[in-house]
Amino acid sequence: MTTLAPDAEEIVKLHARLRLAASTLRALPVAERAALVAVAAERLLDVTAAPGRALRYDLLSSTGLTPPVIEHGLRTTLGLFSRDALLALHAERDAAHPTQSMVVVLSGNLFSAAARPLLLPILCGCSVLAKASSSDDALPRHVQRALTNIDARLGAACEILTFAHTDGERTGALLQGPKLVSVYGSDDAVSAISARVQSGTRLLAHGHGLGAMFVASDALADAPSAREIAHRAALDVAAYDQRGCLSPHAVIVQQGGAVDARAFARLLGDALQALAQPFARGALSPEAAAAQMQWRGVAAAVGELQCASDSAVSYEAHAPLRVSPGYRNISVLDCADVSGLRARLLPLGRHVKALGVAGLRARDELSALAPYVCEIGTMQTPPLDAALDGVHPLAGYG
């Protein structure tokens, strides 16, 4: 475990420095803050510039993802932070109770999940003290560096700490004082932080989750349409190697289309296989590989498995939904209608964070199934203003 953080006493002093930095930040017009944040994102995106190259180098070792998958994640995340988009988002904010400084806890997330919680507070004139994951702090540290290089006033309003979650002393100091704490992590991580925040502090919890897809029968009118949906679905599965909280783990296909669920599973398998070269999957840990082996075995036993070297699709008809181990393993199931879809997703409860949909003109009733409902093919590329946990991205500090 890496520790890159001052001791607890210094962390307490950091809070005071960051409050001062926020005052300086707020003195800047929002248009200037938006422009500077946009430049920081651009620099990190620029693969020809030193900051962009260094970021990619670090992400390669910290994430276990392959270069094209990292590139996709960077482009579809940092690429959203244009000046105009930031200003448009800022205009939507609820400025009734702006927050001066906040703490962000990033524990075990996809690398790109750090972009919003670090850059959006800066846009709003709120300083950030972030505890990065001790296993992957690459993006937070590069974001902080980029802000500093562009304008020292922005850099001073963003500090990154890296220490283990078991470090109680530093965690205590981190949570001492802020009025707002935003936590990204597993249910256990959220509970642990929640138990330690001081009374009067607002906690924004962004727990882990997963996604699912629904292909309505009207979207499967013919083979070309089905193939096109399968291609888009494969992109959602392959992005981040299916390790994100929006990553789909099952495709639920409504009966009655010209292409049935079994045939759709084959198309999805083909589409995933086609991505194997240009969008290669990263290496698996022994634990992940073992989980994959068991999942695939069960899929073959209870359904039909289409297996390639680094992806697999199972068709399991009416079998209960099984959560895949990720890493591009996904099951395809049948359902009769939206009620059937609801029943399928029921065991996952509140953990369903995203529902990708193809077809179905009337989608109102789907919004109850997941906080983020979108077209298949866009599950992993939510817009800047997406309410990913059911709340506006500036909620709490805007």
Place this chain on the structure above:
Amino acid sequence: MTRDGLMMRVSALIGRLADGSRDDAARDALLQDLLRWQCSNVDVYGRVVRGLCAPDEADALRFPAVPTDVFRVARVAAHAAALDVRTFHTSGTGKGARGSHHLRDLSLYDQGAQAAAKRMLFPDVARMPLVILAPSANEVPDSSLSYMLDRFATWFGAGEALHVLRDSQLDTALLERTLRTAVNTRQPIALLGTSFAFVHAEDSFGSLRFMLPSGSRIMQTGGFKGRSRSVEPGEMLQMLSARYGVQEAFIVQEYGMTELCSQLYETTLRDAALGHALGPRRLWAPGWVRVSVVNPDSLMPVPDGETGLLRIDDLCNVDTACAIQTSDRGLRVDDGVLVQGRATGATPRGCSLATDAALGG
């Protein structure tokens, strides 16, 4: 190729290799035939083979093995349920359904278990008193361990075997009396049981120590999944040796699984009992079992010395699936394997939810 023909060939091979000799070519030839037969006759196995690879009929040894989780969700058997003579279930200490192994015939189980135990646990004695820290098969008829230990009592026990674990309670007073008697009468005994039962005894005995007579031995098996306390293997060895006065070489692990009919044993007891030089502590597989260490992703064999997952091909599993893919990590050491724990509990590195957490919530 018929089922009866395969049964006879396996039985003959066990008979020939019961003395510990090896004939890997004969084993592999028989495995090829059995794997092909099971691919056609065990529906689930055929599905697994077709799902996980494009089978090369010419080399059935490369057919995929059945992952252990499959036994939780499907009946893996060539025969109808009406022909089951025994069904063993996994312990159910993990989440989800218990795995089931449906046996049509126990003759190969018995023949293999007796031969392996004779060689590895009782190479120096015909019979001795057995003290069993596990429930009896009458109490838990679906436990393969209890079945095996009850058979040991018949084959190797002197007098009636003593079960000190009854109704899920370890009778520590009875165990203490038995141990004192063994010490006082200088009668070597065999303590056989689950690792967790030994830990439970350890926690109960406090400062009590025993110096069991020379020739006494301990066989422990199983892990600590779902238990409130776990002990590392090295620590366990020292703990048992200190508690019971049994030299470490005479304390061995048995590696068995509900899904297998055969067992693997650590080598030290046999080597020490027969005065052989002790090699590194490792698990020995009998000649009718093929243990491979495979890459967890490709499931292809790894070079010697590399860690991977254990795949076990057990010829005694004629009516079910002889090729079992475990999630146990291990590596080859000399002529055996070293198990390094289980590769489970993976949480995807990202913010996707672990499977258990998702369905638990």
